[in-house]
Amino acid sequence: EVQLVESGGGLVHRGGSLRLSCVTSGFTFSGFWMNWVRQAPGKGLEWVANIKEDGSEMHYVDSVKGRFTISRDNAKNSLYLQMNSLRVEDTAVYYCVTSVGGPDYWGQGTLVTVSS
């Protein structure tokens, strides 16, 4: 069974930093692209970033470029999102997402709250 478990969210002041983690199991982590997707309170879904199987290629939504860094550790079956210079508008539930054999699998999400 594919499982994705996010952690690392919390309350941080504007300008602060947080590192999110996503521990996975139930599939060959090193064989799949991984994504972070976020959802602000009461709003829709927004793709944040993704990373290639071997970590050699990453893409980001414009609003986080230069502030967020996606990375992975295939030996630990884990995905990360380093978030710096956080803004109030980064407040959201952050989901770890991957496509294994076709459909997407989502974690339960971790809440990041940026206060002003």
Added chain:
Amino acid sequence: QSVLTQPPSASGTPGQRVTISCSGSSSNIGSNTVNWYQQLPGTAPKALIYSDSQRPSGVPDRFSGSKSGTSASLAISGLQSEDEADYYCAAWDDSLSGRVFGGGTKLTVL
């Protein structure tokens, strides 16, 4: 403003068939496959349709997806009260080098 356009709301009565549209462009829906997600209140999104029209294991065949050109649709037949949720479409966008989502459609079962 979302790159993919969905109606903000839809509704139907039990047993009815409803469709939700998703409009995009040549750089996303027109050249890549579309996924649909269902999000029940307070929960993470769940894959409903992938690769335009494929259903993951466990998803009832009441749910179906289709695509034509730069638009896609999700159809729900035999509407049930438990189908009341938010529905999102998504596709990869070649111009943005990222995944794009629709703004979501809130489905109400009357």
